[in-house]
Amino acid sequence: xxxxxxxxxxxxxxxxxxxxxxxxxxxxxxxxxxxxxxxxxxxxxxxxxxxxxxxxxxxxxxxxxxxxxxxxxxxxxxxxxxxxxxxxxxxxxxxxxxxxxxxxxxxxxxxxxxxxxxxxxxxxxxxxxxxxxxxxxxxxxxxxxxxxxxxxxxxxxxxxxxxxxxxxxxxxxxxxxxxxxxxxxxxxxxxxxxxxxxxxxxxxxxxxxxxxxxxxxxxxxxxxxxxxxxxxxxxxxxxxxxxxxxxxxxx
Amino acid sequence: xxxxxxxxxxxxxxxxxxxxxxxxxxxxxxxxxxxxxxxxxxxxxxxxxxxxxxxxxxxxxxxxxxxxxxxxxxxxxxxxxxxxxxxxxxxxxxxxxxxxxxxxxxxxxxxxxxxxxxxxxxxxxxxxxxxxxxxxxxxxxxxxxxxxxxxxxxxxxxxxxxxxxxxxxxxxxxxxxxxxxxxxxxxxxxxxxxxxxxxxxxxxxxxxxxxxxxxxxxxxxxxxxxxxxxxxxxxxxxxxxxxxxxxxxxx
DNA sequence: ACGGCGGTGTGTACGTTGTATCCATTCGAT
DNA sequence: ATCGAATGGATACAACGTACACACCGCCGT
Numbered sequence: 345x346x347x348x349x350x351x352x353x354x355x356x357x358x359x360x361x362x363x364x365x366x367x368x369x370x371x372x373x374x375x376x377x378x379x380x381x382x383x384x385x386x387x388x389x390x391x392x393x394x395x396x397x398x399x400x401x402x403x404x405x406x407x408x409x410x411x412x413x414x415x416x417x418x419x420x421x422x423x424x425x426x427x428x429x430x431x432x433x434x435x436x437x438x439x440x441x442x443x444x445x446x447x448x449x450x451x452x453x454x455x456x457x458x459x460x461x462x463x464x465x466x467x468x469x470x471x472x473x474x475x476x477x478x479x480x481x482x483x484x485x486x487x488x489x490x491x492x493x494x495x496x497x498x499x500x501x502x503x504x505x506x507x508x509x510x511x512x513x514x515x516x517x518x519x520x521x522x523x524x525x526x527x528x529x530x531x532x533x534x535x536x537x538x539x540x541x542x543x544x545x546x547x548x549x550x551x552x553x554x555x556x557x558x559x560x561x562x563x564x565x566x567x568x569x570x571x572x573x574x575x576x577x578x579x580x581x582x583x584x585x586x587x588x589x590x591x592x593x594x595x
Numbered sequence: 596x597x598x599x600x601x602x603x604x605x606x607x608x609x610x611x612x613x614x615x616x617x618x619x620x621x622x623x624x625x626x627x628x629x630x631x632x633x634x635x636x637x638x639x640x641x642x643x644x645x646x647x648x649x650x651x652x653x654x655x656x657x658x659x660x661x662x663x664x665x666x667x668x669x670x671x672x673x674x675x676x677x678x679x680x681x682x683x684x685x686x687x688x689x690x691x692x693x694x695x696x697x698x699x700x701x702x703x704x705x706x707x708x709x710x711x712x713x714x715x716x717x718x719x720x721x722x723x724x725x726x727x728x729x730x731x732x733x734x735x736x737x738x739x740x741x742x743x744x745x746x747x748x749x750x751x752x753x754x755x756x757x758x759x760x761x762x763x764x765x766x767x768x769x770x771x772x773x774x775x776x777x778x779x780x781x782x783x784x785x786x787x788x789x790x791x792x793x794x795x796x797x798x799x800x801x802x803x804x805x806x807x808x809x810x811x812x813x814x815x816x817x818x819x820x821x822x823x824x825x826x827x828x829x830x831x832x833x834x835x836x837x838x839x840x841x842x843x844x845x846x
Numbered sequence: 847a848c849g850g851c852g853g854t855g856t857g858t859a860c861g862t863t864g865t866a867t868c869c870a871t872t873c874g875a876t
Numbered sequence: 877a878t879c880g881a882a883t884g885g886a887t888a889c890a891a892c893g894t895a896c897a898c899a900c901c902g903c904c905g906t
Binding site: 469470472473474476477478480482485486488489492493496502503505506507508510511513514515516517518519521522524525526528529532545552557558559560561563564567568569570577580581583584585586587588589590591592593 | 720721723724725727728729731733736737739740743744747753754755756757758759761762764765766767768769770772773775776777779780783796799803808809810811812814815818819820821828831832834835836837838839840841842843844
């Protein structure tokens with residue numbers, strides 16, 4: 345007999361968009377073995393971590409999973425969905441630190457953990473930003489919730505609370521982004537030490553510095569002690585930001 | 596024979612026989628400097644600004660320039676080069692503000708101008724970060740120099756000075772990145788108001804909020820006044836950061 | 847027992863992308 | 877006037893995302 349098009353929601357113009365996350369949390373209808381969203385996400389993350397985000401193609405993903413190129417499309421609607429899935433899976437590692445409730449410690453350790461996650465998966469900052477924003481994933485909202493709730497009851501209105509969380513997040517994102525860019529550039533060019541990078545940039549840098557137009561910058565290149573200490577720089581900036589929040593918000 | 600049709604392979608029928616007469620009537624040979632790196636960069640920027648960075652393909656670039664798809668490769672070694680060129684051209688707009696020397700004002704207006712530039716060319720945050728890092732142009736070092744020199748003579752060592760500049764830059768990058776992501780997402784989906792975005796996200800947001808796991812976040816969604824005021828949020832965060840720097844550095 | 851039905855993976859195919867390579871034309875120095 | 881170098885055009889190819897139709901297979905009501 346003529347086979348019928350698989351179309352669960354037959355009538356109606358808009359078949360009630362069930363979000364990816366809602367589907368994820370529903371118990372699997374059957375213990376499907378070969379392919380699950382979790383396995384797909386894990387495979388994608390494995391490829392991205394070891395070969396870079398550009399190596400994550402639907403075909404490469406399929407070989408990693410040992411299936412045909414189109415198989416994964418039963419579970420993700422497209423590559424965009426795959427990246428969402430990978431992002432959320434990675435942020436699942438952003439576990440709460442339960443034993444602290446002081447707002448400053450919550451935000452500080454959250455920032456440090458966030459940094460560690462992104463450094464472990466630098467491709468996170470390479471995914472296009474609307475993509476990341478679209479992936480407002482449960483795990484990331486949960487992190488925001490923890491930060492927000494640590495600020496509750498301190499006399500701040502809700503806008504100020506969100507401003508605090510947003511400020512810290514912006515700093516963290518910017519800092520980690522720069523750090524990853526540095527790391528990815530070195531990896532991309534095959535450099536292994538910061539000195540490799542410096543020698544590669546030396547000619548153009550020497551030319552710029554010899555113009556004498558950047559004396560203070562030149563002094564930093566010459567005398568800076570913490571040039572190669574990203575953690576020091578991250579924490580210094582973070583503590584400044586937290587100081588500023590405490591001062592301006594009076595908390 | 597005198598001239599022969601190029602026929603490297605496929606000895607089949609000639610698919611497009613261009614007669615001598617047709618060839619004679621072909622449009623006048625253009626003046627020879629139709630292509631320059633500047634024109635190529637400008638064309639790429641024009642496309643990216645109006646149609647998004649994904650529309651910037653080598654073929655689309657060629658039609659924008661009115662040349663054949665491969666023509667631009669005489670001037671850029673690949674798409675990566677093209678993006679470098681575009682980035683460099685855009686950051687030339689980052690002019691100094693000469694009439695202020697107070698460190699706080701220098702950093703603050705620099706941040707606001709930086710924000711404006713990126714908002715004007717939101718695709719800047721979409722091109723991969725090592726890309727941006729590699730394109731360290733005189734204009735960007737000059738901006739750093741201005742910021743650094745405004746901090747000179749305040750008793751800070753050079754590492755602290757760079758930490759201050761870096762902290763502000765990280766915040767600005769993170770904040771502007773989030774803002775652009777928001778804007779790009781809306782543009783990408785064809786939404787024109789924030790309410791369009793909210794209604795689009797409503798189903799999954801409702802699901803997430805109905806779990807009851809994010810009460811404070813939910814309160815923000817419900818009661819937040821400045822949700823749609825990105826400039827307020829940017830300046831609030833920026834002033835916090837500057838407060839923190841002043842406090843921690845004692846300046 | 848059985849037949850079909852929905853869910854799962856496969857095979858094939860198409861349009862688009864970046865870019866390598868070769869060809870044709872034109873300009874400028876001789 | 878001529879020739880080499882510079883410039884733009886044409887063609888081609890591999891890899892990509894993904895649409896579509898098919899084959900399989902376990903579960904169900906009968």
